[in-house]
Amino acid sequence: MCSRRWELSLALELLLLPHLFLATSMQDYSKYATSGSNVSLSISSLPRNYKSLTWFYTTDQKIVEWESGQLKYFNTKFKDRVRLDLQSGTLHIHNVQKEDSSTYLLMVLKDHGYEDEWKIPLVVLDPVPKPFIKVKKTQEVNKCYLTLSCVIKDQPVNYTWYAESLPKEFQSSVLEVTHTPQNYSSSYTCQVSNPVSRQNTTVNFTSPCVQAPSSGVAWTATWLVIMVTTVLGLLWI
Ligand SMILES: *[C@@H]1O[C@H](CO)[C@@H](O)[C@H](O)[C@H]1NC(C)=O
Ligand SMILES: *[C@@H]1O[C@H](CO)[C@@H](O)[C@H](O)[C@H]1NC(C)=O
Ligand SMILES: *[C@@H]1O[C@H](CO)[C@@H](O)[C@H](O)[C@H]1NC(C)=O
Ligand SMILES: *[C@@H]1O[C@H](CO)[C@@H](O)[C@H](O)[C@H]1NC(C)=O
Ligand SMILES: *[C@@H]1O[C@H](CO)[C@@H](O)[C@H](O)[C@H]1NC(C)=O
DSSP: HHHHHHHHHHHHHHHHHHHHEEEEESSOOEEETTTTEEEOOSSSOOOOTSSEEEEEEEEEEEEEEETTTTTEEEEEEETTTTEEOOTTOOOOEEOOOGGGOEEEEEEEEOOOGEEEEEEEEEEEEOOOOEEEEEEEEEEEEEEEEEEEEEESSOOOOEEEEEEESSSSSSSSSEEEEETTBBBBBBEEEEEEETTTTEEEEEEEEEEEEEOOOOOOHHHHHHHHHHHHHHHHHHOOO
């Protein structure tokens, strides 16, 4: 009876043992990268005289391992894109893709069965495209109601509107404003951003309910003028 209990406690201890020797550090912020760029995943200080070192993409997929003098790059999608720096433990990945986003794991085995591990979350994102501003107008006597929508192809972004009339930056994709002849903004800028990039587009107003032609339209107008003058010129000859 007594011996059974002892066995049980020993079994329990053995079960708990590996956890006592394992120190995990989770990086509490994500590392962001633009798709196509080169990324280095690193830790602040690598233990000296480690016995083995392994980088994982997910908990069950090894990227590279160093053990008893042998360096092995596993046959993964990273095979020709990674390089391990044995001095610092840094993993260099080039040409990262969105699918490379993951919580990477570095596991280092030291003497006497002590193990250190680091978790590094990496998020790879496409740069945001230039947004488009859609303008909806409803005109009344001395008033113009405007709905400005900042449009972007399906992609998570943050929106920020800038205009003289806005007391502070306005953060939403749709902005509703009322223009009067006495009080209106001649310019609205919508900026879209994600953690790796930002882009903006501006619409201008020449009067409360009249949009200034965009640069593209202005160019077409210039081209028309040139055409007409040329044709008229030819007629004169
Ligand atoms: C990424 O690294 C590769 C080779 O390591 C190099 O040829 C390329 O110019 C680098 N790209 C950028 C964007 O730094
Ligand atoms: C001008 O318009 C903005 C909003 O469109 C409003 O906040 C502000 O009070 C107006 N100012 C005047 C002087 O009417
Ligand atoms: C939007 O902004 C919030 C707060 O600054 C940030 O946590 C979030 O990651 C941003 N989202 C994108 C897609 O940039
Ligand atoms: C809009 O983008 C241009 C460059 O693309 C930059 O110079 C300008 O400061 C940006 N404007 C705002 C309001 O973010
Ligand atoms: C809006 O006006 C600003 C300043 O007058 C100018 O720099 C910009 O090119 C204009 N944008 C458009 C789209 O017309």
